[in-house]
Amino acid sequence: TDPLIQHKVSDMLAGMGIQVLTDEVASIDNPEIKDTHFLSQWAYPNRIMKAAKWCAMQDGGVQFVQMTSFGCGPDAFITDEVRDLLLRYGKTLTLLKLDDINNVGSMKLRVRSLIESLKLADDKEKAKTVSAFRTTPVYDGKYRDRKILIPYFTSFLSPLIPSVLRMTGYDVENLPLSDEASCEWGLKYANNEVCYPATLIVGDVIKAFKSGQYDPVRSVIAITQTGGQCRASNYLPLIKKALVDAGYADVPVVSLTLGDDIENDQPAFKINWLKILPIALRAILYTDSISKFYYASVVREQRPGAARELRDFYLRRGCELIESNASNRLFDSLSEAAAAFDGICQDKTLPRVGVVGEIYLKFNPFAQKNIVDWLIGRGIEVVPPILTDFFMQSFVNRKVKLQAHVERRKLSDFLMDGIYGIVRKQIEKVNARASRFRYFIPFHDIFEEAREAEQVVTLNAQFGEGWLLPAEMIMYARSGVNHIVSLQPFGCIANHIVSKGIEKRVKDMYPDINILSLDFESGVSDANVKNRLLLFIDNLKR
Known part of the structure; x- marks a missing residue:
């Protein structure tokens, strides 16, 4: 106008x-x-x-x-x-x-x-003719015996996701980690201006069938959805469109989501969340803790490769415990893991770097061009991002939305506070078990993080990573981690506004903090990323 x-x-x-x-x-x-x-x-x-x-x-x-x-x-x-x-x-x-x-x-x-x-x-x-709309089929009973394929997300939680979902009776498998072929297929079958994670995820799906590794007539694609105000909520239709355009219109796509914000007709895909949520919570806390152990020990290991061996061993054990219906023993395994990782470490004080940013980029090794391993290779301890906070923020977001009158109360505050109390007790158990590892940084209270973030940005900023991103930066600074890499997809407007917009305010609160913002897209140069990191760590080691 x-x-x-x-x-x-x-x-x-x-x-x-x-x-x-x-x-x-x-x-x-x-x-x-x-x-x-x-x-x-x-x-x-x-x-x-x-x-x-x-x-x-x-x-x-x-x-x-x-x-x-x-x-x-x-x-x-x-x-x-x-x-x-x-x-x-x-x-x-x-x-x-x-x-x-x-x-x-x-x-x-x-x-x-x-x-x-x-x-x-x-x-x-000539008379007007209208071509029929073509899309993927509804996931009903006739597709129930097909294998469900899930795009690979993170090196720690992804190995356990199939085990968790097998508890619901579905045959689930992770797709391979993204690579250059994923990028090429994603650029061909998704709009080139969509965010980089969407390009890779669409590419992973198409590559799976183009490579011949998976049979499309025996497969179903599943994608996790939060329903948030982000283009990521359109991954479901993006994947459907890509499958149709690539000639795989007979592959159903199902949405793996808790809420009802994502409409998708999938009558044969039913999850008993009351059964799965406790298992999923234990799995997330378990893998987040293994991640903390691994990154703190891999730069201190007495024998090269010991940290990786322990990581792989305890992730396999996690899968075995879940599939044997013994997920309640995950925290016992965590105690053993804490002691085992502690036993391979030398006493060293090392420069530390925290990682924040868009959820896919900060967890997926290929998407971030393996910068975490690059930092480790230069003797820098990476303090990893965790998934627990991403899910825990929903307790804060609900209260904020109710106070702002943008959401109706679906469950009573008494019930939600009770659920939060149960979850918080599980987190405290993990903190106690994991403390056997001398370099362990405990999980924080999400409401404490929210109070810190509120000094920087309104808690109504819930799009993209929202207020959680500055909260993570502040908690790093409070833990003595003053050097932070922020990873964003190029063109991710919400994250650019939050990440770059709050940088000055965070630096005013914590003058010693050093933040490096890196943008990623399909054509980003490895050399450019590495050159900026070299300047960053040069300042870090002074």
């Missing part, structure tokens, strides 16, 4: 004899937009999709022109869906990308091309 921002495109179109309608015209008929690979999550994309559907249903005299700005997050996935929707109705999308360069010549050229194509077309000589 702003004529300066849009370079007066509406006036330009009107001057060429075109009658201009805004997207508000779609509100008259309010068409449904179910026949798309799109999560109806935000008001702006919903409006665009409804306008495209309305335009598609009109005769050939009504065409669709979409304006988008470079780097606009939602446009990375809705643009493809708008184009596909119009094509099914025999129309084409005219896309005008705007930036701060005041040159409308290229835009005029595109619009003139649209006008000329309409003059050549004769819509009266």
Whole structure:
């Protein structure tokens, strides 16, 4: 609507004899937009999709022109869906990308091309045909015996995820860790402007079938979903679209989520969360602790390779305990692990670096270009990020949303406080068992972290990593870890606003803190990342 921002495109179109309608015209008929690979999550994309559907249903005299700005997050996935929707109705999308360069010549050229194509077309000589919407099948009983494949996430929790889900009666397997082929396939079958983790995850799925390692007629894809205000909530439709475009339209996709924010028809995929949640909680605390043990000991090990051997051994033991229905013994195994890791360590004081950022990047080795191993190779102790806080923040987020009147109370405060108390007792047990490892940093109380973060940013900032990112930075600083690497996908607007936006405030509170922000995307140069890290650790070792 702003004529300066849009370079007066509406006036330009009107001057060429075109009658201009805004997207508000779609509100008259309010068409449904179910026949798309799109999560109806935000008001702006919903409006665009409804306008495209309305335009598609009109005769050939009504065409669709979409304006988008470079780097606009939602446009990375809705643009493809708008184009596909119009094509099914025999129309084409005219896309005008705007930036701060005041040159409308290229835009005029595109619009003139649209006008000329309409003059050549004769819509009266043939009846309007609409192509059927193609998507992946509903996961019902006939797919129940298929193997469920899950994209690889982290070197610590991912090995235990199949064991946890097998307790529900499903045959589950992790896909291999991402590699360059994943990146190439992701760029081919996902919009190139979508966030880097989405590129890799889509690429992992397509690579699995293109490589011949997995049979698509015997497979199902599962993806974890939080339903948060992030493009990651669209991973489900992105994967479905990629499978259809790649020729694997018969592979069902299921959503692994606790809430009902993600709508996906999957009648044969039912999880008994009352049974699984206690196991999942133990598994997360167990693997987070093993991660703390490993990264503190791998730079202090008396014999090279000892830390890796212990890590692999205790992760295998974790799988065995879960699959033998003995997850209640995980914490006993943790006590043994703490003592074992402690026994391989030399007494050393080393420079320490904390890692924060977007959840996939900070946990996935390939996505972050193995910078954690790179730091370890230079004798630096990495204080790892943990998954426990990511899930625990939901207790804080619920209270904040209720206080802000943006969410209705679904469960009583008494019940939620009771659940939090139970979880907190489990965390305290882990802290006690893991303290046998001399370099162990205990798990913090999430409400304490939230109080610290509130000095920097509102707790209503729950998109992307939200307030948890500054909370992690502050807790590192309070633990004496003053050097932090922040990993973000290029174009991840929420994380850039939070991570870079709060940096000055955090430095004002903790003047000794040193933060290095690294952006990642499919074309990022290894040399560029390593050069910036070299400068960072040069300052660290002074």
